[in-house]
Amino acid sequence: MPKEIVKDHPAKASNRRVHLANERTFLAWIRTSIAIMAFGFVVERFTLFLKQMSYVLGQSNVDIPLPPSHGYSAMLGIFLVALGSLISILAYVKYKNVDAQIDSDSYQPSSFLNILLSISVLAVGMFLIVYLLQSV
Incomplete structure (x- = not known):
């Protein structure tokens, strides 16, 4: 009987490692989603920062600070925060699915989340390139 426990022990330890x-x-995906949300917040608030700096430096011809812009930077910032939230939800779903597959010894890799993140980063990058080219 103790030999059976010894035989099962390496499998359980290996399963624990997996x-x-x-x-x-999962935690890496959560860190990625938090970083995307933080970047979205920075993008959304950057226009307000630029307007306040121009007022402080006296380069604005307006006597009071301007309200935050609701242009491209606001839309992009909100999109990035929403994207980060979506990625965190999808990461949790993937984590639970993989967890169940590990328990049933039927793991099937899926790259849906990887593709979603890659396409999203590409789209944001292209949007930023077009936005910066228009502002030159």
Whole structure:
């Protein structure tokens, strides 16, 4: 009987390592989503910062600071915050799916979240390029 416990022990330890690796991957996705949301907040508030700096430096011909702009930077910032939120939700769903697949020993890799993030970053990058080219 003790031999059976010894035989099962390496499999359980290996399974634990796989679960911990899955959790580390989930936490990496959560850090990525937080970074995207933080970047979205910075983008949304950058126009307000520029207007306040122009007022402080006396380069504005208006006597009072201007309200925040609701142009491209606001839309892009809100989009990035929403994207970060969506990625965190999808990361949790993927984490739970992989967790169940590990338990049932039927893991099937999926790259949906990777593709979504890559396409989103590409779209944001292209938008920023067009936005910066228009402002030159």
